[in-house]
Amino acid sequence: MRQLSYAQAIREAHAQLLASDPRVFIAGQGLWSPWYAGGSLDNLDQEFGRERVLDSPVSENAVTGMCVGAALAGMRPIVFHPRMDFMLLACDPIINQAANWSYLFSGRVTVPMVIRAVINRGGEQGAQHSQALHAMFMHIPGLKIVMPSTPSDAKGLLVAAVQDPNPVLYIDDRWLYSATGNVAPELYATPLGKAAVRRASRFAECGNAVTLIGISTMAQHAIEAAELLTEQGVDAEVIDLRSLKPWDRDCVLSSIRKTGRAVVCDPGWRTAGAAAEIAASIMEDGFHDLVSPVERVTLPDAPAPVASTEERAYYADARAIVDAALRAVRPQAGRKGVAA
Amino acid sequence: MSLNTSTAVSLAAASDQTWLLARWREMQRIRRAEESIGDMVETGEVHCPCHLYIGQEAVASGVCAALTRHDTVWGGHRSHGHYLAKGGSLEGLFAEVLGKVTGCSEGRGGSMHLLAEDVGILGTVPIVAGTVPLAAGAALASKLRGDGAVAVAFFGDGSLEEGHIHETLNLAALYRLPVLFVCENNLYSSHLHLHERRVKDNLSQAGEFHGVPGACVDGNDVEAVFSAALEATDRARRGLGPTLLECRTFRWRGHVGASSDVDVGVHRRGELAEWLERDPIARLEQRLNGLDLTPELQAIEDEIRQALDAARHAALPAPRRLMSHVWEETTCAN
Numbered sequence: 001m002r003q004l005s006y007a008q009a010i011r012e013a014h015a016q017l018l019a020s021d022p023r024v025f026i027a028g029q030g031l032w033s034p035w036y037a038g039g040s041l042d043n044l045d046q047e048f049g050r051e052r053v054l055d056s057p058v059s060e061n062a063v064t065g066m067c068v069g070a071a072l073a074g075m076r077p078i079v080f081h082p083r084m085d086f087m088l089l090a091c092d093p094i095i096n097q098a099a100n101w102s103y104l105f106s107g108r109v110t111v112p113m114v115i116r117a118v119i120n121r122g123g124e125q126g127a128q129h130s131q132a133l134h135a136m137f138m139h140i141p142g143l144k145i146v147m148p149s150t151p152s153d154a155k156g157l158l159v160a161a162v163q164d165p166n167p168v169l170y171i172d173d174r175w176l177y178s179a180t181g182n183v184a185p186e187l188y189a190t191p192l193g194k195a196a197v198r199r200a201s202r203f204a205e206c207g208n209a210v211t212l213i214g215i216s217t218m219a220q221h222a223i224e225a226a227e228l229l230t231e232q233g234v235d236a237e238v239i240d241l242r243s244l245k246p247w248d249r250d251c252v253l254s255s256i257r258k259t260g261r262a263v264v265c266d267p268g269w270r271t272a273g274a275a276a277e278i279a280a281s282i283m284e285d286g287f288h289d290l291v292s293p294v295e296r297v298t299l300p301d302a303p304a305p306v307a308s309t310e311e312r313a314y315y316a317d318a319r320a321i322v323d324a325a326l327r328a329v330r331p332q333a334g335r336k337g338v339a340a
Numbered sequence: 341m342s343l344n345t346s347t348a349v350s351l352a353a354a355s356d357q358t359w360l361l362a363r364w365r366e367m368q369r370i371r372r373a374e375e376s377i378g379d380m381v382e383t384g385e386v387h388c389p390c391h392l393y394i395g396q397e398a399v400a401s402g403v404c405a406a407l408t409r410h411d412t413v414w415g416g417h418r419s420h421g422h423y424l425a426k427g428g429s430l431e432g433l434f435a436e437v438l439g440k441v442t443g444c445s446e447g448r449g450g451s452m453h454l455l456a457e458d459v460g461i462l463g464t465v466p467i468v469a470g471t472v473p474l475a476a477g478a479a480l481a482s483k484l485r486g487d488g489a490v491a492v493a494f495f496g497d498g499s500l501e502e503g504h505i506h507e508t509l510n511l512a513a514l515y516r517l518p519v520l521f522v523c524e525n526n527l528y529s530s531h532l533h534l535h536e537r538r539v540k541d542n543l544s545q546a547g548e549f550h551g552v553p554g555a556c557v558d559g560n561d562v563e564a565v566f567s568a569a570l571e572a573t574d575r576a577r578r579g580l581g582p583t584l585l586e587c588r589t590f591r592w593r594g595h596v597g598a599s600s601d602v603d604v605g606v607h608r609r610g611e612l613a614e615w616l617e618r619d620p621i622a623r624l625e626q627r628l629n630g631l632d633l634t635p636e637l638q639a640i641e642d643e644i645r646q647a648l649d650a651a652r653h654a655a656l657p658a659p660r661r662l663m664s665h666v667w668e669e670t671t672c673a674n
């Protein structure tokens with residue numbers, strides 16, 4: 001099959017959506033720039049016209065609100081926030097407006113829009129150009145959230161998000177932009193709310209198995225970690241969550257029924273994070289399948305640093321997932337168990 | 341979709357007695373409805389916060405008279421008048437403030453969240469200036485579709501203290517959006533007078549910096565409001581972009597609830613008395629002099645009584661619907 005980069009896959013989804021549905025338009029900062037969106041929106045303005053590909057003033061709040069209104073008036077907007085940090089200025093239209101509208105008006109009008117936010121970590125960019133804020137939005141009823149980790153899902157989830165009648169927060173990560181993978185050439189939708197098993201557990205019955213649940217970039221790190229764990233005699237099943245809200249509980253719980261262990265790998269902060277929510281749900285609904293406590297791999301509770309030395313310490317990678325998986329498989333002495 | 345973009349009435353028709361009578365009926369209907377809601381707030385029959393529109397009726401009536409059914413209207417916490425003037429159902433309003441399933445938002449919204457999608461009210465919400473960018477979005481949708489519809493954002497003087505309204509004014513000017521910004525300057529934002537919030541009394545100029553022309557009109561003169569709104573909507577329909585209209589008016593009741601606020605020392609008694617003298621309905625009655633309005637008033641009162649009866653007899657929602665419509669599953673009406 002044809003290979004595309006993650007960024008090219010996003011661009012292709014936008015192009016095919018613009019070509020196939022006159023209600024679709026894009027608005028946000030950097031849409032006419034040759035570099036701003038990392039190749040994920042290149043030349044769409046040339047192809048589809050600047051009326052439907054609106055490079056906007058630096059007005060995150062009003063531009064997002066304008067897209068909410070356009071969605072209510074029958075359009076299918078995609079609002080683009082080149083850095084998720086900037087999107088915080090648009091919390092009113094996202095949280096108060098888009099997320100509430102369906103409920104407030106008994107579903108008679110909805111806000112079918114996509115809010116695209118880019119996580120852009122590393123590169124010594126510091127605290128206000130690096131944040132992964134998905135957990136904050138996961139808290140809000142009425143919003144759907146997707147975080148693709150492969151080129152194929154980057155395309156399919158954007159299409160599904162635009163086709164969905166609800167506001168969907170589509171979060172992509174610049175760290176993944178150059179990754180390549182198979183991408184089907186036609187317009188297709190990857191279902192929202194469904195996880196993907198990237199690597200099936202092969203010998204769960206031997207007792208050294210673990211489920212690695214990855215979000216966005218951490219799903220890719222989890223795949224690397226699974227290979228490293230094989231060398232340690234540990235068999236990892238890797239789930240790429242893909243959709244954070246709703247998230248695929250059935251997929252996660254059925255994997256834990258096989259492996260008895262879980263490591264949640266989240267590119268966000270630890271406290272009240274996505275991993276905390278998933279771990280709590282596993283405890284509620286999968287407690288009796290667990291043979292060891294759920295582990296979390298997250299960012300430490302600190303803003304993003306700048307210096308490369310501190311950045312390396314800050315961002316978790318496959319090695320951190322391996323360590324967490326080994327803790328789950330071989331509990332350290334002194335860790336309290338239920339029967340201890 | 342192609343719409344007939346010409347309004348039903350022309351400027352020349354505005355002085356016509358039939359047109360004036362229609363405005364009187366509309367404004368009186370709003371006032372009587374608001375008085376009924378105020379009564380129900382006082383007796384405790386209505387629990388949700390209600391922000392009454394009494395005193396400002398000429399703004400909603402004058403602006404909406406310049407609109408077609410396909411034009412959209414966006415409002416805030418004080419939008420009963422906008423909803424009724426644009427054609428929302430009276431029974432739907434009463435049932436909504438009572439939290440009934442037959443309410444215009446099926447009892448999910450209350451007074452501050454009104455919906456009448458079939459007449460262009462796609463939702464009012466009480467975040468100050470919250471729907472102003474949304475109105476620009478509806479205007480953008482009209483522009484992209486070329487359907488000739490105009491969007492109207494109603495907001496109070498306090499809204500111009502919000503940052504995103506200025507962002508929106510710039511976007512609307514930049515993209516030449518067919519949108520009309522209607523600032524209902526009733527002089528108070530909750531308990532604070534305009535002078536306690538701003539150095540200058542110049543709200544009609546708020547758009548000029550961004551390229552949005554402004555005009556200031558007497559918001560208690562329905563003919564003046566109408567002609568200014570018609571000019572602005574005509575400009576918008578011709579692709580010439582947005583206008584900001586400041587309508588100077590006064591709310592007779594408090595920020596929220598049924599009282600006049602004189603009792604709590606917010607409104608100054610003399611100031612209220614002055615504005616009562618400028619009653620927009622009484623002024624319209626002078627223009628209709630000689631006409632016996634008694635039967636008209638009786639008809640309005642009958643309509644209100646019937647709508648109230650129906651709303652009172654409607655059911656409250658069953659708690660089992662609590663989790664419905666957080667998300668819509670497959671279809672989308674708009």
